[in-house]
Amino acid sequence: MDKNIGFIGSGKMAQAMIGGMLESRMVDKNQILASALTTRTINWMEERYGIEMFRDNKKVASESDYLFFAVKPYVYPEVIEEVKGHLKKGSIIITIAPGVSIKDITDVFGEHTKVVRSMPNTPSFVGEGMTVISPNEHVSDQEQGEVIKIFQAFSQVEVMDEKQMDAIPAISGSSPAYVYVMIEAMADGAVKQGIPRRQAYRLASQAVLGAAKMVRDTDIHPGELKDQVCTPKGTTIKAIAALEENGFRNSIIKAMDATREE
Ligand SMILES: NC(=O)C1=CN([C@@H]2O[C@H](COP(=O)(O)OP(=O)(O)OC[C@H]3O[C@@H](n4cnc5c(N)ncnc54)[C@H](O)[C@@H]3O)[C@@H](O)[C@H]2O)C=CC1
Numbered sequence: 001m002d003k004n005i006g007f008i009g010s011g012k013m014a015q016a017m018i019g020g021m022l023e024s025r026m027v028d029k030n031q032i033l034a035s036a037l038t039t040r041t042i043n044w045m046e047e048r049y050g051i052e053m054f055r056d057n058k059k060v061a062s063e064s065d066y067l068f069f070a071v072k073p074y075v076y077p078e079v080i081e082e083v084k085g086h087l088k089k090g091s092i093i094i095t096i097a098p099g100v101s102i103k104d105i106t107d108v109f110g111e112h113t114k115v116v117r118s119m120p121n122t123p124s125f126v127g128e129g130m131t132v133i134s135p136n137e138h139v140s141d142q143e144q145g146e147v148i149k150i151f152q153a154f155s156q157v158e159v160m161d162e163k164q165m166d167a168i169p170a171i172s173g174s175s176p177a178y179v180y181v182m183i184e185a186m187a188d189g190a191v192k193q194g195i196p197r198r199q200a201y202r203l204a205s206q207a208v209l210g211a212a213k214m215v216r217d218t219d220i221h222p223g224e225l226k227d228q229v230c231t232p233k234g235t236t237i238k239a240i241a242a243l244e245e246n247g248f249r250n251s252i253i254k255a256m257d258a259t260r261e262e
């Protein structure tokens with residue numbers, strides 16, 4: 001792909017995607033450009049990734065075929081206003097923020113603007129991300145294919161209707177954080193029982209990775225996989241009972257509902 005991929009903002013999510021793209025070797029570092037607010041970040045990004053960095057968001061916008069808005073949701077209005085009138089002709093805007101709709105973008109840039117609303121997640125940094133995309137009707141099939149290729153450099157990709165997008169942070173964008181908390185809690189439990197901290201993290205994270213692969217790759221229902229671990233009167237069913245006593249499932253469902261609260 002000989003297109004330029006630009007990032008407005010160089011924070012955690014931009015770095016996860018840039019790191020993943022370069023790691024995959026699908027794009028050359030000369031095709032990636034990004035902006036940052038401080039000289040410190042500009043220098044760090046240039047050194048770490050070897051990409052071209054700018055302080056001027058307009059410059060990034062004017063040179064990008066695919067333009068990611070990788071700033072916090074509350075910064076979107078400011079940068080949108082800033083780069084308005086500076087987009088490269090035919091470029092595609094890619095949003096990554098929860099709650100920013102395609103209409104929010106076309107209201108400012110014009111009805112015919114090509115927009116892909118997306119929700120990635122930070123495991124992209126290690127090539128194990130998950131991204132849901134929702135392109136508007138002005139993005140051609142070929143362009144959608146290219147956007148999918150970009151995201152496939154660091155994540156699995158699903159295309160969904162925009163109506164579904166408000167539900168995606170709960171299950172995908174935010175959910176790695178719940179898993180990190182669970183891994184931390186599992187390690188605490190192991191340390192309490194005398195296991196050294198480093199080994200506790202290794203064991204807990206490998207259990208989560210292995211369990212995730214079992215669900216993803218075997219197509220066996222998660223309930224059945226759970227049953228396979230539970231020996232009658234064994235250790236696991238006692239753990240499951242204790243989890244349910246404390247509302248484990250419901251606390252996850254409630255947490256996911258909370259992502260949609262104002
Ligand atoms: N962190 C995550 O797990 C995920 C984040 N997102 C979304 O990605 C977006 C970025 O989030 P993070 O990378 O986590 O935040 P972050 O705070 O790490 O990065 C945002 C960056 O934008 C920079 N910035 C602020 N104002 C700017 C401006 N006017 N011009 C240029 N750069 C500016 C900040 O200095 C910062 O480095 C957000 O909209 C977030 O909702 C989406 C999925 C997952």
Ligand SMILES: O=C(O)[C@@H]1CCC=N1
Pocket residue numbers: 098169173174
């Ligand atoms: O917390 C946030 O707003 C972002 C969106 C999904 C993950 N992090």
